[in-house]
Amino acid sequence: MVCPRCIRIIKEQLTLLNIPVIEVYLGYVDLKRPLEPAEKEKVKEFLSDYGFELLEERKAKLVEQIKTLIIDAVHYKEEQITSNYSTYLAQTIGKDYSTLSHAFSSMEGITIEKYIILQKIEYIKAQLDYEELSLGEIASKLHYSSLSHLSKQFKAVTGFTPSEYKKLQVNGRNSLDAVSQ
Known part of the structure; x- marks a missing residue:
């Protein structure tokens, strides 16, 4: 869900x-x-x-919990995470981050870090489509060190800069549960 x-x-x-x-x-x-x-x-x-x-298998439940926490943190939480995602996940779930990372990558075929980036890109696409936040506000909300970092990451994933994406009005958004597929 x-x-x-x-x-x-x-x-x-x-x-x-x-x-x-x-x-x-x-x-x-x-x-x-x-x-x-x-x-x-x-x-x-x-x-x-x-x-x-x-989901009844323990590893599948753990991976689903990780995905749910990331989606919730990136897309829905109003308050920002005050630590990095690895600390947030480890503390929230109550397991060592290396355990979480290994379970996630073995089941999903990508790292947690890559999954976070893909979720952030989906959030950026939505904000560009809805025109509710400026790129600076988006960068701040998603904890990017700079607007340049956000733009480089966006282009690396989508092939477009945020400005190009917005001008082309590309409808390249994915459902949140299909982001890593």
Whole structure:
């Protein structure tokens, strides 16, 4: 789950299935009790219908947690992360960063750092499309050391400078959950 709409859909569908939900977060669902086998199959089925999946394997859950935290931090958090992402992830998840990094890269085929960059580029594209923030404001929000650094990274990923992207009105945005694919 990578957006507020996803959370709403999951919550609504679980309620329709009479699954006792405490809370639905980006990437997680807290239930009042464990699912019965028949309930688990119904949940898997509706998740599949909406393009989601039930993650039960520990490494997959960890990678999904990392992705969810990064997406939330880059796209949705109003307050900025005061440390670097590696410290933020390690402290939030409660595991050594090297463990997180190894699990992530072995399952996703890219590093956490590259995934963060790709998420930042998607955020920049959205802001350029919506014209809500200036490039300077975007650079500041995303912790770029300079506007030049943002522009170089954007061009390295997209092939365009931010100005070229905006002028061409390229609709090259990706869904947030498909960024590393």
